Amino acid sequence: ILNVEQSPQSLHVQEGDSTNFTCSFPSSNFYALHWYRWETAKSPEALFVMTLNGDEKKKGRISATLNTKEGYSYLYIKGSQPEDSATYLCAGTSGGYQKVTFGTGTKLQVIP
């Protein structure tokens, strides 16, 4: 079973600040790492999927990096805006049968 952990659990930042949070997972038997954005009363929305060590993905002001050797991924948000307020979930899949295991999420609140 893949154990995916996220930190911090919650985060408050001022509008315009940049922020980042962490997802850690066992590096052995790793296959893919997913990031999702989950707004209140909506359903999770896929942001990135990464598979290779050193992968970097970017979508607007949001970017993510992946280190499979040490078992972590960072999600960065540059110049946070109130509309970035959401819970950011990371999920991992391990080799063989690729069940996706979600972390508990980082809840981001951007204060105007």
Added chain:
Amino acid sequence: NAGVMQNPRHLVRRRGQEARLRCSPMKGHSHVYWYRQLPEEGLKFMVYLQKENIIDESGMPKERFSAEFPKEGPSILRIQQVVRGDSAAYFCASSEWTGSYEQYFGPGTRLTVT
């Protein structure tokens, strides 16, 4: 191309009744996942299905819960003899393939057991 559809969006059941939750995956997707979000908790995997096959049901309670994804029609998550602890949001997701492919989530079904 419609997204993942779930119905009903809200379902109220009395203790002891049955709940049936439906999920229609995105067109072309043959992999379906069910997740549960209990109050104040994150997403918990329940079951992963492909057409006519249950691939992994390790997250599903052993009793009262069952899931299917028939050759034709939506995937069904069935909860028999519901109890108050079953009250949660149930999300379905689908993907074109598994592993490194994105999962697309439905809007969820909020089950309330009274």
